[in-house]
Amino acid sequence: QVQLQESGPGLVKPSQTLSLTCSVSGTSINSIGHYWSWIRQLPGKGLEWIGYIYYRGNTYYNPSLKSRCTISKDTSDNTLSLTLTSVTAADTAVYYCARDSEQWGPGYFELWGQGALVTVSS
Amino acid sequence: DIQLTQSPSFMSASVGDRVTLTCRASLDVSSSLAWYQQIPGKAPKLLISATSTLESGVPSRFSGRGYGTDFTLTISSLQPEDFATYYCQQLRSYPYTFGQGTKLEIK
Numbered sequence: 001q002v003q004l005q006e007s008g009p010g011l012v013k014p015s016q017t018l019s020l021t022c023s024v025s026g027t028s029i030n031s032i033g034h035y036w037s038w039i040r041q042l043p044g045k046g047l048e049w050i051g052y053i054y055y056r057g058n059t060y061y062n063p064s065l066k067s068r069c070t071i072s073k074d075t076s077d078n079t080l081s082l083t084l085t086s087v088t089a090a091d092t093a094v095y096y097c098a099r100d101s102e103q104w105g106p107g108y109f110e111l112w113g114q115g116a117l118v119t120v121s122s
Numbered sequence: 123d124i125q126l127t128q129s130p131s132f133m134s135a136s137v138g139d140r141v142t143l144t145c146r147a148s149l150d151v152s153s154s155l156a157w158y159q160q161i162p163g164k165a166p167k168l169l170i171s172a173t174s175t176l177e178s179g180v181p182s183r184f185s186g187r188g189y190g191t192d193f194t195l196t197i198s199s200l201q202p203e204d205f206a207t208y209y210c211q212q213l214r215s216y217p218y219t220f221g222q223g224t225k226l227e228i229k
Contacts, residue, residue: 047166047209047220062217096165104171107213108156112165 002026004097004113012120018087022080022097022113029073029080030055035106038071038082040093041115048093052106053080087120094118124149124212126221134229139200143224145193145210154214157186157195160207160223169208170195202228 008020022036029036038050051061053071061069068085080097094115101108125148135141145155153173158166168177170186173193183198197204205228210221 046222047211049218049220060216064217098165101168101171104175107154107211107218108168108171109158109166109211110168110177112167115165 006113006116013122018084020082024078035100036080037098039096042093089120092120128221128224132225134227136229141197143195145221147191150190151212151214155193156211158209
């Protein structure tokens with residue numbers, strides 16, 4: 001059974017860097033053809049796709065966050081990472097990692113972690 | 123970015139009702155549209171891919187239709203576990219975007 005689990009500090013100060021890890025079990029993050037995304041949900045609001053990393057390591061970011069965002073993966077411990085620099089209160093959200101659908105491919109988010117709440121506050 | 127507008131934002135309905143939720147795209151997304159269900163405190167769950175294909179395990183009372191800019195999600199007979207928030211999402215072009223959601227509440 002494939003499982004994703006986000007972890008990281010729940011509180012980040014304004015202007016600092018947000019760093020989250022997604023631990024993947026039950027499958028390899030190098031599984032051929034898969035895309036691994038980060039998605040966030042602002043409080044009481046909808047969902048925003050942050051970007052993805054392909055199994056080969058290629059990345060694509062939402063232009064709205066591209067200048068501050070890095071998604072990477074660590075094959076040795078089967079994890080994904082998200083860093084977001086220069087955070088403000090507007091970055092307060094629940095952050096999810098997700099994997100695309102086996103059948104439909106990129107963009108159809110079939111598997112999700114449980115989410116990690118990150119609050120930006122001094 | 124392609125904007126998705128869902129209507130209504132809130133809907134009250136009763137168990138057994140037939141309900142239809144709407145998602146309108148600002149540009150043609152062909153059939154590249156998905157629907158998700160989210161229960162409070164949980165991650166979204168993929169219900170429907172490519173406009174109308176139910177994911178494995180999704181009850182047949184759910185159905186999706188549409189093409190281009192206008193899409194619908196219909197629940198033929200509401201069950202207690204269906205009261206949740208539903209989001210549409212387009213995959214036609216980057217960045218992937220979501221609608222603002224329709225919250226389905228028990229009347």
